[in-house]
Amino acid sequence: MSIISKLFGKSPFEPLYQHMLKVKECVDLVRPLMNAFIKGENKEVKEVANKIFKAEHDADVVKKDIRNNLPKSILLPVARGDLLSFLKEQDNIADSAEDLAVLLTMRKTRVPDEIKDELSTFVDRVLETYEVAMTVSSEIKILAETSFAGVEAHKVMDLIEELKLKEWEADKAQMEAVKKMFSIEKKLDPVSVMMWMHIFGELGTLANHAENAGDRMRMMLHGS
Amino acid sequence: MDINLFTLILVISLLVAFYSAVNIGANDVANSMATSVASKALTIKKAVLVAGICDITGAILVGSHVANTIRKDLVDPIQFSDRPTLFVFGMLAAILGSALWVNIATYFKLPVSTTHSIIGGVVGFGLVSVGFAGIKWKVVLYVVLSWVISPVFGGIIAFTIFSIIKKSILSSEDPIDQTRKIGPFFIGIVLFILSLSVIFKGLKNLHLDLPFLEALFISLAIGVAGYFIGKFLLQLYKERKEDPYYQVEKMANPLQVLSASFQAFSHGANDVANAIGPVAAIWAVLQTQKVEIAVAVPIELLALGGAGLAFGVYMWGHRVMETVGERITSITPTRGFSAEFGTATTVLLCSRLGMPVSTTHVAVGNIIGVGLARGISAINLDVIKKIISAWLLSLPAAGLFTVAIYLILKLVFL
Numbered sequence: 001m002s003i004i005s006k007l008f009g010k011s012p013f014e015p016l017y018q019h020m021l022k023v024k025e026c027v028d029l030v031r032p033l034m035n036a037f038i039k040g041e042n043k044e045v046k047e048v049a050n051k052i053f054k055a056e057h058d059a060d061v062v063k064k065d066i067r068n069n070l071p072k073s074i075l076l077p078v079a080r081g082d083l084l085s086f087l088k089e090q091d092n093i094a095d096s097a098e099d100l101a102v103l104l105t106m107r108k109t110r111v112p113d114e115i116k117d118e119l120s121t122f123v124d125r126v127l128e129t130y131e132v133a134m135t136v137s138s139e140i141k142i143l144a145e146t147s148f149a150g151v152e153a154h155k156v157m158d159l160i161e162e163l164k165l166k167e168w169e170a171d172k173a174q175m176e177a178v179k180k181m182f183s184i185e186k187k188l189d190p191v192s193v194m195m196w197m198h199i200f201g202e203l204g205t206l207a208n209h210a211e212n213a214g215d216r217m218r219m220m221l222h223g224s
Numbered sequence: 225m226d227i228n229l230f231t232l233i234l235v236i237s238l239l240v241a242f243y244s245a246v247n248i249g250a251n252d253v254a255n256s257m258a259t260s261v262a263s264k265a266l267t268i269k270k271a272v273l274v275a276g277i278c279d280i281t282g283a284i285l286v287g288s289h290v291a292n293t294i295r296k297d298l299v300d301p302i303q304f305s306d307r308p309t310l311f312v313f314g315m316l317a318a319i320l321g322s323a324l325w326v327n328i329a330t331y332f333k334l335p336v337s338t339t340h341s342i343i344g345g346v347v348g349f350g351l352v353s354v355g356f357a358g359i360k361w362k363v364v365l366y367v368v369l370s371w372v373i374s375p376v377f378g379g380i381i382a383f384t385i386f387s388i389i390k391k392s393i394l395s396s397e398d399p400i401d402q403t404r405k406i407g408p409f410f411i412g413i414v415l416f417i418l419s420l421s422v423i424f425k426g427l428k429n430l431h432l433d434l435p436f437l438e439a440l441f442i443s444l445a446i447g448v449a450g451y452f453i454g455k456f457l458l459q460l461y462k463e464r465k466e467d468p469y470y471q472v473e474k475m476a477n478p479l480q481v482l483s484a485s486f487q488a489f490s491h492g493a494n495d496v497a498n499a500i501g502p503v504a505a506i507w508a509v510l511q512t513q514k515v516e517i518a519v520a521v522p523i524e525l526l527a528l529g530g531a532g533l534a535f536g537v538y539m540w541g542h543r544v545m546e547t548v549g550e551r552i553t554s555i556t557p558t559r560g561f562s563a564e565f566g567t568a569t570t571v572l573l574c575s576r577l578g579m580p581v582s583t584t585h586v587a588v589g590n591i592i593g594v595g596l597a598r599g600i601s602a603i604n605l606d607v608i609k610k611i612i613s614a615w616l617l618s619l620p621a622a623g624l625f626t627v628a629i630y631l632i633l634k635l636v637f638l
């Protein structure tokens with residue numbers, strides 16, 4: 001076989017795109033999960049959570065496959081380290097969705113009517129942040145096509161700026177939700193308060209990872 | 225010397241040369257054409273046809289320079305003027321030895337180069353027959369240097385070309401319009417270089433030896449004509465509601481076919497000598513009954529070598545390209561053009577300078593050049609290590625095989 005064909009390694013960008021789709025599958029289930037949780041339908045929470053666990057596992061498989069196909073001797077159009085940390089951040093998003101699902105199935109926490117609105121808005125902001133991050137990730141194939149420069153790169157950079165704004169809004173929504181929760185703290189038992197802090201924290205982490213994924217993408221565009 | 229023995233040797237060497245040429249053609253066809261097949265710019269059938277034609281014309285028009293280096297510049301035949309038989313035996317041993325080595329190496333899947341093997345063979349024969357002092361080490365040094373320089377030089381060209389494409393087309397607001405503007409330049413440049421190399425001192429065999437200025441002028445005219453034809457053809461392209469970058473690649477298809485043909489042409493120009501270089505030496509001795517170096521490489525031999533290349537392409541090109549084409553889909557027409565342009569220009573330049581370089585290694589250097597310009601999604605740099613070790617192995621191995629065959633021939637016939 002020709003040495004020329006051995007020269008071409010497996011492109012990591014198509015699998016990166018596939019990984020993004022798997023992560024999206026996970027995060028797309030967060031809305032149904034939270035809806036069921038707010039309504040207090042524990043059986044449905046469990047069902048949706050199981051779907052999230054499955055999708056998260058699928059994402060892990062793709063992630064491992066990408067890592068295994070990227071030995072140090074491979075020459076990429078972007079820095080290998082940047083690519084791997086982007087992958088890690090993108091995978092962390094799915095992990096956050098999984099952790100949230102675990103939290104909600106571990107204990108039957110009732111959602112008090114007073115915080116339902118704030119919680120709902122917070123989930124909206126988090127998912128909006130993720131939507132932008134996903135748009136950024138889905139550009140990866142086009143970026144490889146244009147060798148990570150020019151108009152496409154600028155477009156992605158603008159999206160990353162927007163992503164930062166969205167994450168900031170998610171932070172604000174988180175603060176509102178926490179404040180609201182403490183305003184009714186007398187009505188809540190201490191274990192519930194602890195659970196709420198964890199649930200809010202995990203949602204916030206999801207948004208943070210989405211923002212970080214954008215940052216890593218920016219490093220890929222600038223670096224190497 | 226016995227005429228019958230001599231004729232026998234000539235027939236054997238012609239057969240081995242043809243066999244080598246067929247091997248070279250079959251192995252290397254994918255280097256130039258697989259990209260065009262992978263991008264569906266050409267069907268395998270058409271690619272085989274185009275590669276065959278380009279290989280044979282390159283061999284006939286530009287093949288004599290490198291053949292001369294192999295037949296008389298490494299080991300000076302004058303040293304054998306009183307014993308031409310030894311020289312003939314040596315050259316026969318060189319083709320047999322290197323062919324044997326290439327076959328063994330291919331069996332063990334080592335990426336060896338026929339160029340390195342034939343040079344190893346000729347130098348091996350020189351060492352055992354006339355000793356260390358009988359070899360023109362300066363030429364050997366130039367040749368070995370060219371093996372290092374050519375992939376790097378080509379890589380720089382490919383890097384530059386792809387960077388230009390990236391800056392002017394892929395990064396622009398309207399990539400399709402930019403392709404219409406920039407594309408014709410590339411077509412013009414390819415045609416200019418190609419015709420200059422053919423017309424300037426290349427047409428000796430056709431008794432059309434033009435002075436440099438005239439050749440330059442004609443080539444320029446051809447290049448400009450190519451520019452306008454390309455401009456016209458690219459205007460015909462109708463924009464679709466698709467991703468513009470895919471459309472750019474589509475528009476670059478013909479450009480890539482052009483550069484692939486250019487590469488096949490320069491492959492013929494350089495690699496035909498690996499097969500027929502030593503035979504040319506044997507032929508010259510048979511013609512004159514003495515060791516004569518002034519004789520030109522006969523066009524019949526170049527044609528025979530070229531036909532061997534084309535035959536190899538025809539017989540095995542289909543299978544080789546099917547397997548290779550699947551693996552290299554990541555090299556799109558803009559990348560393919562950059563790499564092939566760099567490879568072809570470098571190999572052609574080396575051919576004109578009489579430097580026997582490995583076209584495959586130059587191609588590898590060029591693809592890495594495009595990779596360094598961030599054009600290819602993943603390149604296994606491990607391949608470089610394999611190439612270098614096969615390289616270091618080829619020279620002594622082919623040399624040893626040649627020496628063994630030479631000594632046997634001497635023992636049996638003298």
